Amino acid sequence: MTDAQTAPDGAPGFAPRVFSGIQPSGGLTLGNYLGALKRFVAAQESGVETLYCLVDLHAITVWQDPARLRHATREMAAGFIASGIDPARSILFNQSQVGAHAELAWVLNCVARMGWLGRMTQFKDKAGKNRENASVGLFAYPCLMAADVMVYHTTHVPVGEDQKQHLELAREIAIKFNHDYEVDFFPVVEPVIEGAATRVMSLRDGTKKMSKSDPSDMSRINLTDDADTISLKIRKARTDPEPLPGDLAGLAERPEARNLVNIYAALADITPEAVVADHAGQGFGTFKPALAELAVSVLAPINDEINRLMADVAEIDRILGDGAQRADMIARPIMERTYDIVGMVRAR
Numbered sequence: 001m002t003d004a005q006t007a008p009d010g011a012p013g014f015a016p017r018v019f020s021g022i023q024p025s026g027g028l029t030l031g032n033y034l035g036a037l038k039r040f041v042a043a044q045e046s047g048v049e050t051l052y053c054l055v056d057l058h059a060i061t062v063w064q065d066p067a068r069l070r071h072a073t074r075e076m077a078a079g080f081i082a083s084g085i086d087p088a089r090s091i092l093f094n095q096s097q098v099g100a101h102a103e104l105a106w107v108l109n110c111v112a113r114m115g116w117l118g119r120m121t122q123f124k125d126k127a128g129k130n131r132e133n134a135s136v137g138l139f140a141y142p143c144l145m146a147a148d149v150m151v152y153h154t155t156h157v158p159v160g161e162d163q164k165q166h167l168e169l170a171r172e173i174a175i176k177f178n179h180d181y182e183v184d185f186f187p188v189v190e191p192v193i194e195g196a197a198t199r200v201m202s203l204r205d206g207t208k209k210m211s212k213s214d215p216s217d218m219s220r221i222n223l224t225d226d227a228d229t230i231s232l233k234i235r236k237a238r239t240d241p242e243p244l245p246g247d248l249a250g251l252a253e254r255p256e257a258r259n260l261v262n263i264y265a266a267l268a269d270i271t272p273e274a275v276v277a278d279h280a281g282q283g284f285g286t287f288k289p290a291l292a293e294l295a296v297s298v299l300a301p302i303n304d305e306i307n308r309l310m311a312d313v314a315e316i317d318r319i320l321g322d323g324a325q326r327a328d329m330i331a332r333p334i335m336e337r338t339y340d341i342v343g344m345v346r347a348r
């Protein structure tokens, strides 16, 4: 059966609905902001129904100190709001408050195949050499992510490049569920990966993704960094001694330089081609201060707003609780129908 929906777009038969999430496994980075949050705001502004989730159940797939996790979750909620997510227009909540995520994840654990999960590069990267010691949750992470999007009949998921493989798996899981149970119940989601900064790289190593859990704080810009810290990190960012070329082809073998150009482009909402055209011939002694000034002009107001919001954590908790209730109203009927489809007896 097809869940009765209206205007099809992307997933035939399903109304467009956007869902995405970020793990509160640390503070928000510039990578999260440019690769995800800015695009979350754009989706919200487009008028489509949007749900944004602080995926705390994902965060505990690697060890989290409980007090730090609680703080990071609230600070991340403040970061979403400070970046332009309006809790009145988007549904903003933390994952563990909506039980259907974990419930559907279990069902999907029974649909997905071990071999599919074993191919996930994020698991291989995060588990490292000692795979036997990785948590079962880290291995099953993509099933929980599939549940996150499927439990709302999501059609579109804005993410950075690193999540492409997980979303492809979510598509496979939805297709297998629909096939095994002979239904047309779950939409096959569309990843939305676009813009100049779908992969912001570390400021210390242009071949590594900027990550909130990188041991070096100098590798990333945090949304909680003040203006002086942002400028210092950009000044100290690894680069090469060559000036900027006149076209992008000249950056092909220069990952650090390319990264700073991409960051500039994404912050200024222009193309990387326009950045190199405007700054051709400049050395980093000139380009870095221009980038620092731009970064501070965009990020300092967000930092100020995070600080203001964090002065009232009770209000943040209230917003997350309200979002969770609204999310649950969408997820619960879909979860109940899933139980019916797979043959569970439900006393109503």
Ligand code: AQP
Pocket (backbone or CB within 6 Å): 021, 022, 023, 025, 026, 029, 031, 032, 034, 035, 036, 158, 159, 160, 161, 162, 163, 197, 198, 199, 200, 201, 209, 210, 211, 212, 213, 214
């Ligand atoms: N460097 C990045 N460039 C572009 N997009 C990025 N995203 C993360 N890092 C970058 C996007 O942000 C969203 C949320 O990702 P996440 O924090 O839940 O998980 P992650 O991708 O594993 O990010 P981190 O910072 O590397 O987290 P840790 O260190 O905890 O593993 C996703 O849309 C992601 O693409």
